[in-house]
Amino acid sequence: MLETEKNFPFSDNERKEVEQVRIIDKREENLSKKEIEKKKENKEKKREEKLENKQEQEQKEKFAEILSGIFKKIDDSGIDWRLVGGMGLSLHLGEIPSCYRPDGTVRDVDIIVLDGQPEKIRELELFFKAKKAKYDAGHPCLPIYPDVHFSLVKGEEYLGKKQPIVQIFPHLVRKGDDFYLQFKEVAKKIPKEVFAPYTLNIPFSKGVIKALSCSPETLVHLYLVRIGHIKLKDLKKLKSFLRELRKQDSLPEQDHNLYLSFHEFAKEVRRKYKLMTKALELYSFIDYKLFHSLFSHKVLPEKIKKILLRL
Numbered sequence: 001m002l003e004t005e006k007n008f009p010f011s012d013n014e015r016k017e018v019e020q021v022r023i024i025d026k027r028e029e030n031l032s033k034k035e036i037e038k039k040k041e042n043k044e045k046k047r048e049e050k051l052e053n054k055q056e057q058e059q060k061e062k063f064a065e066i067l068s069g070i071f072k073k074i075d076d077s078g079i080d081w082r083l084v085g086g087m088g089l090s091l092h093l094g095e096i097p098s099c100y101r102p103d104g105t106v107r108d109v110d111i112i113v114l115d116g117q118p119e120k121i122r123e124l125e126l127f128f129k130a131k132k133a134k135y136d137a138g139h140p141c142l143p144i145y146p147d148v149h150f151s152l153v154k155g156e157e158y159l160g161k162k163q164p165i166v167q168i169f170p171h172l173v174r175k176g177d178d179f180y181l182q183f184k185e186v187a188k189k190i191p192k193e194v195f196a197p198y199t200l201n202i203p204f205s206k207g208v209i210k211a212l213s214c215s216p217e218t219l220v221h222l223y224l225v226r227i228g229h230i231k232l233k234d235l236k237k238l239k240s241f242l243r244e245l246r247k248q249d250s251l252p253e254q255d256h257n258l259y260l261s262f263h264e265f266a267k268e269v270r271r272k273y274k275l276m277t278k279a280l281e282l283y284s285f286i287d288y289k290l291f292h293s294l295f296s297h298k299v300l301p302e303k304i305k306k307i308l309l310r311l
Contacts, residue, residue, distance in 0.1 A: 061206070073124070079113050087110065111148065111150050191261070
């Protein structure tokens with residue numbers, strides 16, 4: 001019993017009120033401890049987030065430096081090239097792309113070469129393969145040097161006949177100054193204007209990423225013709241890309257008739273090779289839904305390719 005209680009006895013009601021006050025004081029004391037702990041946790045979380053953001057920004061800057069060097073090397077080679085694929089989409093939005101995809105794999109660089117020159121391309125492939133091996137060996141904890149893939153235009157011998165070669169995706173074929181989309185026996189002429197050069201300049205701390213690409217509409221339509229339809233893994237990405245371009249009000253006005261041949265080509269491939277395109281559509285659906293595009297980003301086994309090609 002407290003000293004005050006001895007000298008000044010409380011009534012039962014007063015004693016209850018005092019006890020309630022004590023309980024409230026205890027609760028407030030416990031609550032204060034929890035708030036202090038919570039503040040400490042939030043402070044630590046913010047510190048970690050700040051550190052992660054700093055590391056991510058440093059990675060982006062390093063990746064930008066690597067990309068700048070890659071594109072300069074390609075441009076200095078004298079070939080007629082265009083940056084396409086996911087890297088092209090990111091740079092069109094005026095941003096330094098992240099080094100990694102959402103699944104943790106390093107993003108790659110896809111280049112279309114419009115004037116052939118296989119010897120120069122072979123030299124570039126060997127050069128970038130050696131650069132990647134050297135960089136990754138020197139940075140085992142941060143292997144962010146991308147694979148550089150070149151797709152060369154094919155010769156006119158690919159037109160109008162079934163090719164006795166493994167072919168799972170369409171080819172871009174050049175005949176004189178004209179371009180065609182070709183898949184097995186299906187060929188469709190496309191306007192050469194769709195490959196008009198589109199220069200991208202993205203500043204970063206140590207310089208500028210300068211790349212030659214195509215218009216945003218061309219980049220999007222190139223996804224359409226891959227297997228006769230847009231893969232699920234690409235659909236979300238393309239919707240986000242077009243939505244962001246509209247937000248930035250940087251979607252250029254173009255003649256949509258230029259791209260009718262892309263839709264006609266995809267429709268004809270689906271009609272003529274119905275079973276194969278359905279099988280590929282199912283494959284991309286399973287890969288996207290169950291494996292988070294692991295196969296598309298890392299490996300498409302040759303055995304699966306050959307099985308699909310027989311359908």
